[in-house]
Structure formats: structure tokens, C-alpha cells
Amino acid sequence: xxxxxxxxxxxxxTWPQTEEVLKIKSELLSDMxxxxxxxxxxxxxxxxxxxxVISEFGNIDELMHEMGVSRQEEPDDAYRNFRxxxxxxxxxxxxxxxxxxxxxxxxIASILFGVAGLTLLTSAVExxxxxxxxxxxxxxxxxxLLLLIFCIIAGVALFIYSDTQENRYKYLKNAFxxxxxxxxxxxxxxxxxxxxxxxSVIMGVCxxxxxAIPVISVSFLAPDNDFMGAVALTLTLTLIxxxxxLFVSFGEKKExxxxxxxxxDFTIEKKKKNKIIGMVASIVWPIATAVFLLRGFLADDWxxxxxxxxxVGILFAAFSAAVKSRA
Amino acid sequence: xxxxxxxSDVIRGYSDxxxxxxLMESDSYGYEIxxxxxxxxxxxxxxxxxxxxxxxxxxxxxxxxxxYSGDGTQGKRRTYYRITEKGKTxxxxxxxxxxxxxxxxxRFMKE
Numbered sequence: 001x002x003x004x005x006x007x008x009x010x011x012x013x014t015w016p017q018t019e020e021v022l023k024i025k026s027e028l029l030s031d032m033x034x035x036x037x038x039x040x041x042x043x044x045x046x047x048x049x050x051x052x053v054i055s056e057f058g059n060i061d062e063l064m065h066e067m068g069v070s071r072q073e074e075p076d077d078a079y080r081n082f083r084x085x086x087x088x089x090x091x092x093x094x095x096x097x098x099x100x101x102x103x104x105x106x107x108i109a110s111i112l113f114g115v116a117g118l119t120l121l122t123s124a125v126e127x128x129x130x131x132x133x134x135x136x137x138x139x140x141x142x143x144x145l146l147l148l149i150f151c152i153i154a155g156v157a158l159f160i161y162s163d164t165q166e167n168r169y170k171y172l173k174n175a176f177x178x179x180x181x182x183x184x185x186x187x188x189x190x191x192x193x194x195x196x197x198x199x200s201v202i203m204g205v206c207x208x209x210x211x212a213i214p215v216i217s218v219s220f221l222a223p224d225n226d227f228m229g230a231v232a233l234t235l236t237l238t239l240i241x242x243x244x245x246l247f248v249s250f251g252e253k254k255e256x257x258x259x260x261x262x263x264x265d266f267t268i269e270k271k272k273k274n275k276i277i278g279m280v281a282s283i284v285w286p287i288a289t290a291v292f293l294l295r296g297f298l299a300d301d302w303x304x305x306x307x308x309x310x311x312v313g314i315l316f317a318a319f320s321a322a323v324k325s326r327a
Numbered sequence: 328x329x330x331x332x333x334x335s336d337v338i339r340g341y342s343d344x345x346x347x348x349x350l351m352e353s354d355s356y357g358y359e360i361x362x363x364x365x366x367x368x369x370x371x372x373x374x375x376x377x378x379x380x381x382x383x384x385x386x387x388x389x390x391x392x393x394x395y396s397g398d399g400t401q402g403k404r405r406t407y408y409r410i411t412e413k414g415k416t417x418x419x420x421x422x423x424x425x426x427x428x429x430x431x432x433x434r435f436m437k438e
Contacts, residue, residue, distance in 0.1 A: 023406070024380055024384075027356075027357055027380070027405070027406055028357075028376055028380065030357070030358065030403055030405060031357045031358040031361065031376060032376065034358045035358065035361075056373055056375055056376060057375065057376050057377065058375025058376050058377030058378050059375070059377050060377060062377050062378065062381050063377040063380050063381045063384070065381075066381035066384045066385055067381075067384050
């Protein structure tokens with residue numbers, strides 16, 4: 001239903017908003033709403049109903065011509081200075097964003113995997129013959145560290161690659177112009193993907209909440225068993241990794257559409273706030289990692305060093321929510 | 328080639344009498360009229376929203392219909408249209424024009 005309203009707003013956008021025009025616009029909205037509701041009542045799907053209503057709208061030029069209204073000059077002039085984004089560009093941008101979602105998601109999961117591997121290996125060391133000072137123990141500690149370094153390198157490489165891919169579309173950060181027909185198509189497609197996006201967010205949140213279960217269970221059932229603690233942390237990280245992958249991969253796809261339609265987080269005001277959050281993130285997370293590594297090496301207690309991540313994660317989420325909600 | 332759709336060029340000249348025909352039965356508003364058109368045409372023709380409102384604008388300008396505000400079937404305020412005497416005369420003349428058009432064109436159409 002929101003799509004119909006936006007569609008109508010777009011159709012009337014470049015015409016003078018006289019009293020007469022606005023009156024017809026509100027009549028059209030009532031008509032289209034009635035039509036939509038009736039089709040929904042007949043059992044048609046959301047997309048089908050929206051599609052039919054939009055396809056039966058007709059041609060706004062015909063109506064305006066009959067009303068003796070001519071197009072506003074100013075927005076047209078303004079449009080001339082805007083970069084025009086065509087269908088091909090939009091499609092390739094969406095493809096890049098979809099790929100980036102998967103790449104960034106995999107990158108984060110890879111780093112989490114490295115941390116989990118290191119934790120597991122270092123706590124397993126204590127239970128093997130020879131202990132941590134034996135030859136096998138040293139090999140395991142070393143391979144844990146190498147694994148972490150390798151995973152971080154892989155993750156960072158994926159981040160950098162994704163970033164350079166998206167950099168080709170830097171101009172989308174400024175105001176640009178797309179055709180009405182492309183806008184309509186993108187809106188319908190975003191509508192199509194909306195339920196998948198919602199489901200992925202719900203699943204992600206559930207996974208995040210469920211990720212507390214292994215750690216809590218072990219702290220109740222086997223509070224003194226370091227190795228069980230490490231296993232629980234691994235499970236927790238796996239669940240968080242899966243959740244992050246869902247958030248990022250579906251989030252990037254949705255972002256592609258929002259960006260092209262210049263809606264949601266991509267109005268000028270919101271773009272500024274995202275910049276602040278990005279800057280803080282680039283300082284906070286490396287510090288957290290430094291603290292994690294220092295504490296791990298100095299106190300040789302990787303399991304409790306890990307706690308820094310969920311703590312910083314929650315604080316950071318609270319911070320970004322606060323920045324976003326500030327009017 | 329079998330025709331599956333009505334020619335929009337031909338029917339465009341007759342959107343005015345189509346709407347007037349319905350208004351002669353009773354006063355009505357946008358959505359109700361477009362629904363009646365679809366039903367009477369047995370889904371063979373759907374008048375586009377902009378075509379409908381272009382016609383309302385034109386008919387009103389020529390004094391064939393008048394508008395007033397009333398409550399729609401779903402309780403919303405809607406703009407209702409009522410046909411005027413001038414509109415009824417115009418409708419009659421369009422009917423005669425159609426008869427003539429049909430008569431002439433059909434002479435050139437093989438079954």
C-alpha cells in the first residue's frame with residue numbers, strides 16, 4: 001500500500017501543486033486504495049494487487065494536459081544538473097551490493113571463525129599429553145594463532161575488495177536522477193524482497209539471543225571446565241557469525257534499493273549520521289581487537305579476553321541507535 | 328491476428344458518453360464508475376485512472392456534469408458527479424454520432 005502512495009507522489013512530483021491538482025490526487029489515491037483493498041479481499045497477493053493498481057493508472061501527462069496544467073520549470077532545471085542513472089547502471093550496482101553482502105558477511109564470519117579456532121586450540125592444549133609446554137602443545141598454540149591471522153587476512157581482504165567494488169558507484173552518494181519507469185520497477189522489486197528481508201532480520205535476532213545459550217549453560221553446568229567453556233564460546237561465535245551473515249547479506253541488498261530510490265537511510269541528513277557511526281567504528285573495533293590480543297597473550301586467558309567483543313558490540317549498537325535517533 | 332484488446336484510439340473518443348451513460352442512472356464517484364465500466368464491459372475494457380479523471384475535468388469544463396462532496400461506500404469523503412440537462416443533450420448527440428460512425432465503418436468491414 002505504501003508503494004501506491006509513493007508511486008502517486010512520484011507521478012505528481014514535477015507538477016505544480018495547485019488546489020485543483022491536489023484534489024484530483026487525493027481522489028486518485030482513494031480510488032487506488034479502494035481498488036487495492038478489493039483485490040486483497042479477493043485473495044490477490046500484495047504484489048499482484050499493487051502491480052494491477054499501478055498498471056491501471058494511465059498517463060499523468062494526459063490528465064494534466066486536460067486540466068490545462070503545465071510542468072513546473074524549476075525541478076526540471078535542477079534535474080539537468082543531476083547525474084542520470086540508467087537501468088544498466090542500477091542493475092550492476094544491485095549485483096555488486098548483493099555480492100558485497102555475501103563477501104562482507106563471509107569476511108566477518110571468517111574472523112569469528114579464527115577467534116573461535118584459537119580459543120578452542122589454546123584451551124585444548126591443557127588437556128593433551130605434555131601440556132602447553134610440550135612440543136604438541138606449542139604446535140597447537142602456534143597453529144591457533146596462525147589460523148587467527150590467516151582468517152583476519154582473509155576477512156580484511158574481502159572487506160577491501162568489497163569496498164573498491166562499491167567505490168565505483170561513489171556518485172550515488174550525491175543527488176542523482178532515475179526515470180519514473182525504473183523507479184517503479186525498483187519499488188516493486190524491493191516490495192518483492194521485503195518479506196525475505198524481514199524474515200532474515202527476525203532469524204538474525206533470534207540467533208543472537210540464542211547465542212547466549214551455550215555460554216550460560218556451561219557456566220551453570222560446568223563452571224570450572226575451561227575446555228567446555230571454550231567449546232561453548234565457539235558455539236556462541238558460530239551463532240553470532242550466522243546472524244551477522246544474515247544481517248549483512250540481506251541488509252546490503254536492501255541498501256542497494258534504498259540507495260537507488262534515495263529513501264530510508266539515504267537522505268542527506270541520515271548520510272551524515274552514518275558517517276559519524278562509521279568513524280567511531282573504525283576506532284573502536286581495532287582497539288577492542290588490540291585489547292583482546294594483549295589480554296590473551298599477557299594473561300594467557302583467551303576465553304575471558306573474548307568477553308570484550310560482546311561488550312563492545314552491545315555498547316556500539318547502543319551508540320549507533322542513539323546517534324540515529326537524535327533528531 | 329486475433330484481437331485481444333480494444334483499440335484505445337477508438338474508445339478514447341467515447342469515454343465521455345460511457346461515463347455520462349452511468350451518471351444518467353445515478354450520481355456516482357470515480358472508483359464506482361470505473362468498476363461499473365469494467366463490469367458492464369465484462370472485463371474486456373478497463374478505463375485507466377487518468378483517462379477517467381481527464382474526462383471528468385473535460386465534462387465539467389463543458390458544463391455536462393457537476394460535482395459535489397458526499398460519502399463514499401466505505402465512509403470516506405468522495406467527489407460525486409451529477410449529469411446536467413446539457414450533459415443529457417450531449418449524450419444524445421454522441422449516441423447519434425456513434426450510430427452514424429458504426430453505419431459508415433461497418434460498410435468497409437468484412438465479417
